[in-house]
Amino acid sequence: MNKITCECGHVNPEGTHLCEKCGRPLTEEDKKQKIVDMKYEGSAIRSKTYNKTIIDKIWNFFSSVKVGVTIIIVTLIVAAVGTFLPQVVYVNVADGEDVKQAYVDSYGTFGKIYYNLGLTDIYSSWWFQTLIGMLAISIIVASLDRGIPLYKSLKNQRVKRHESFMKRQRIFGQKEMPSAEADESLDLADKKMKELKYNVRREENALLAEKGRFARLGPYVNHLGLIIFLFGVMLRLMPGFYIDEDLWIREGETESIPGMEGYYLHSNKFTFQTYEKGEQTKEFNQSKAAVNSVAKNYQTDVVLYKAKDSAIAGDTENLKKIKKSAIKVNEPLKYNGYGLYQMDFRLNELKAMHFDLVNKKTGKSLGEVTIDLADPKKVYKIDDQTKVELKGYYPTFSGFDNGEPQSESPIPNNPAFIFKMYTPETPKGETSFVAIKQTLEPLGTTKYKMKFASIDTRNVSGLTVRKDKTLPILALGGIIFMIGVVMGSYWSHRRLWLQKTADGRLIMAAHTNKNWFSLKKDLNAVTDFAHLPAWIDQQDEDDLKKKQENEKEGDHNL
Amino acid sequence: MEKKQKRLYTRIIILAVLVAAIAYTVYNTAHKDDIQLLKVGDDAPNFSLVDLNGKTHKLSDYKGQGVLLNFWGTWCKPCKREMPAINNQYKQFKGQGVQILGINIAQSNLEVSSYADKLGVEFPIAIDKTKSVMRAYNVDPLPTTVLIDKNGKIVKFITGEMTETDIQKYLTSIKP
Numbered sequence: 001m002n003k004i005t006c007e008c009g010h011v012n013p014e015g016t017h018l019c020e021k022c023g024r025p026l027t028e029e030d031k032k033q034k035i036v037d038m039k040y041e042g043s044a045i046r047s048k049t050y051n052k053t054i055i056d057k058i059w060n061f062f063s064s065v066k067v068g069v070t071i072i073i074v075t076l077i078v079a080a081v082g083t084f085l086p087q088v089v090y091v092n093v094a095d096g097e098d099v100k101q102a103y104v105d106s107y108g109t110f111g112k113i114y115y116n117l118g119l120t121d122i123y124s125s126w127w128f129q130t131l132i133g134m135l136a137i138s139i140i141v142a143s144l145d146r147g148i149p150l151y152k153s154l155k156n157q158r159v160k161r162h163e164s165f166m167k168r169q170r171i172f173g174q175k176e177m178p179s180a181e182a183d184e185s186l187d188l189a190d191k192k193m194k195e196l197k198y199n200v201r202r203e204e205n206a207l208l209a210e211k212g213r214f215a216r217l218g219p220y221v222n223h224l225g226l227i228i229f230l231f232g233v234m235l236r237l238m239p240g241f242y243i244d245e246d247l248w249i250r251e252g253e254t255e256s257i258p259g260m261e262g263y264y265l266h267s268n269k270f271t272f273q274t275y276e277k278g279e280q281t282k283e284f285n286q287s288k289a290a291v292n293s294v295a296k297n298y299q300t301d302v303v304l305y306k307a308k309d310s311a312i313a314g315d316t317e318n319l320k321k322i323k324k325s326a327i328k329v330n331e332p333l334k335y336n337g338y339g340l341y342q343m344d345f346r347l348n349e350l351k352a353m354h355f356d357l358v359n360k361k362t363g364k365s366l367g368e369v370t371i372d373l374a375d376p377k378k379v380y381k382i383d384d385q386t387k388v389e390l391k392g393y394y395p396t397f398s399g400f401d402n403g404e405p406q407s408e409s410p411i412p413n414n415p416a417f418i419f420k421m422y423t424p425e426t427p428k429g430e431t432s433f434v435a436i437k438q439t440l441e442p443l444g445t446t447k448y449k450m451k452f453a454s455i456d457t458r459n460v461s462g463l464t465v466r467k468d469k470t471l472p473i474l475a476l477g478g479i480i481f482m483i484g485v486v487m488g489s490y491w492s493h494r495r496l497w498l499q500k501t502a503d504g505r506l507i508m509a510a511h512t513n514k515n516w517f518s519l520k521k522d523l524n525a526v527t528d529f530a531h532l533p534a535w536i537d538q539q540d541e542d543d544l545k546k547k548q549e550n551e552k553e554g555d556h557n558l
Numbered sequence: 559m560e561k562k563q564k565r566l567y568t569r570i571i572i573l574a575v576l577v578a579a580i581a582y583t584v585y586n587t588a589h590k591d592d593i594q595l596l597k598v599g600d601d602a603p604n605f606s607l608v609d610l611n612g613k614t615h616k617l618s619d620y621k622g623q624g625v626l627l628n629f630w631g632t633w634c635k636p637c638k639r640e641m642p643a644i645n646n647q648y649k650q651f652k653g654q655g656v657q658i659l660g661i662n663i664a665q666s667n668l669e670v671s672s673y674a675d676k677l678g679v680e681f682p683i684a685i686d687k688t689k690s691v692m693r694a695y696n697v698d699p700l701p702t703t704v705l706i707d708k709n710g711k712i713v714k715f716i717t718g719e720m721t722e723t724d725i726q727k728y729l730t731s732i733k734p
Contacts, residue, residue, distance in 0.1 A: 053566060055566060055569050055570050055573065056566070056569070058573060059569050059573065124587050124588075126584045126587070126588060129580065129583050129584050129587060130580060130584060133576070133577075133579065133580030133583065133584075134580075136576065136579075136580075137573070137576045137577075137580075140572070140576065141572070144572075234579060234582075234583050237582075237583060237586035237587060238586075254688055255664075255688050255689055256688045256689050256690030256693050258693050259693075261693075261694070264688060264690075312603070312604040312605050312606055312616070312617075312618075313603055313604070313605035313606075313690040313691045313693075313694040314605040314606045314607040314684075314686060314688075314690055314691045315605075315606045316687075316688055316690070374666060375666050375667070375668075376666055376668045376669070377668065378668055390668065391672075392672060393666070393668055393669055393672075395633070395669075396633070407632065407633045408633055409633050410631055410632070410633050410663070410664070410665050410669075
């Protein structure tokens with residue numbers, strides 16, 4: 001590694017632009033420049049210091065701002081492409097149906113290509129997450145490489161800088177001044193700058209007034225917040241930190257709550273209300289003209305239970321009632337860090353069916369039988385000699401297989417029954433297969449039949465169980481991010497250097513990382529007060545020159 | 559150069575931590591739909607269910623024996639296909655320190671008992687009315703079979719239909 005030894009004797013690491021001690025420009029290129037580049041205080045960006053091992057090469061790759069920006073742009077493009085079609089989690093695919101087919105059906109060839117490219121689940125793909133991870137590495141490495149040297153050089157900065165450093169500042173001024181007068185000027189400047197809330201340090205014949213140094217660290221604080229945020233998102237994948245589960249619960253049922261061990265939920269009632277005519281504001285009624293009904297309320301009345309602490313799964317004795325609650329949209333049931341949210345519903349699922357046992361010829365009923373579809377009984381007794389045996393129950397009857405009725409789901413969507421009917425007239429029993437709009441008598445014609453009378457229904461609530469322990473971390477990340485933004489945007493780092501030279505001059509230079517206007521205001525105040533040399537803004541001068549040159553060239557063209 | 563060595567090690571550590579974090583994230587996302595909280599090698603969650611004959615089955619009572627849990631539903635065709643095979647192997651392994659328990663997912667007694675009668679199932683069958691055992695074992699597709707060894711540790715999760723040879727192999731593997 002080649003160290004750079006400055007004329008002042010200080011040894012600087014390779015890649016340094018301005019001597020860490022006196023500020024002299026060190027490279028030929030820097031020496032040629034009229035105004036030095038004050039980015040990172042001219043310190044060596046760490047990645048540029050070493051480039052030998054493979055680790056250094058990887059490190060340097062991520063340290064590059066160009067690479068960082070490229071990663072950001074690629075991430076944005078990919079994330080945008082992911083919004084072209086709905087992601088797979090938002091697509092309703094019936095059980096057994098092919099996801100790919102669902103995309104082809106809805107979006108044709110484009111849907112097929114989109115699916116084949118893996119864009120339908122883009123945010124969970126390994127390469128998208130790797131991209132985000134690379135972004136995180138880039139942020140961390142680039143910040144360490146720039147933030148640490150910057151912090152160090154700001155912390156260790158000298159009051160006395162070499163003239164060549166001061167001359168190359170954007171704001172520079174000098175004038176000849178007797179020594180005593182110059183000392184007085186320094187004292188006055190000291191006083192005025194303190195008044196302007198600058199930190200003033202003096203060393204030999206030099207003065208440094210500085211304000212708002214922390215503003216330079218804004219971007220790094222901002223990056224820290226971002227990293228904390230990404231860390232919080234990553235934590236969601238750790239067991240126990242993030243729960244997002246669905247729970248379908250029917251009126252009257254008690255179910256264990258997914259993701260919430262030892263807790264049970266009982267649904268008393270699900271209510272779906274729409275606005276009545278005239279119930280809404282006039283404006284609403286007008287806009288409503290085209291719509292049939294407008295939802296007013298989705299509500300599940302529930303009771304939350306907890307099993308006793310020693311209870312194990314399946315043991316539902318001695319459930320302790322914790323609270324009764326009405327879960328509405330935006331009004332979840334909150335308990336112990338968990339939230340139960342109203343998300344979905346199904347109205348009027350079959351709950352019970354009523355039949356009459358009827359003599360086919362006379363039409364006379366021997367009595368009514370009510371079958372609870374959630375808990376059908378083996379035998380329904382009407383009187384001593386009359387009863388109906390339930391030989392088979394098929395909640396979603398889907399046809400026969402080898403003469404045997406089949407059910408394709410446990411939900412009573414299309415219930416079918418095999419009844420054996422015993423009456424005084426038919427003591428041996430008659431068998432009948434009854435489905436909706438279908439009756440079969442497989443063992444011969446019967447004298448009696450089960451005549452469908454009516455149904456009871458119940459509603460099903462779709463709830464979501466959520467717990468998110470990462471929220472405080474995400475909030476912390478967000479707050480730190482904003483602090484960084486505010487630090488970097490609303491404050492500026494301003495410095496004024498003054499120096500009495502050996503050859504009887506007073507020289508001044510000033511720098512700020514932004515908002516030169518305010519710096520100049522401060523400078524005007526102190527220049528008058530302390531009789532400092534008149535300063536010029538060398539960049540303005542340059543701009544003016546360029547402008548004039550351009551105009552001249554323009555003249556030639558005319 | 560000591561300083562340079564130190565810097566190299568710092569860089570290696572930082573990069574290694576970050577790469578590990580990315581690998582962890584990618585791996586977990588890829589497996590988030592699998593059994594997330596429960597893994598092979600974990601203690602099998604204890605439970606207690608009452609079978610169709612009124613007998614209570616508590617997992618912890620079977621310590622020292624291998625246990626096969628078969629989660630099923632009457633509407634599930636592969637469940638129905640593997641049920642007789644499980645029953646055959648149940649008869650083979652009876653008395654050899656292996657327990658088999660069929661766990662139905664929240665169906666009615668009538669459906670479950672008539673189904674078991676029809677198939678001639680001899681091993682105990684319990685109904686998980688509140689789905690709490692199903693949730694404790696993170697069971698999603700049916701059938702799912704869980705193998706538990708004599709120490710109460712989970713040996714394997716099997717989702718989907720098993721052949722009789724599979725079942726025999728599995729039961730042998732958990733035989734104490």
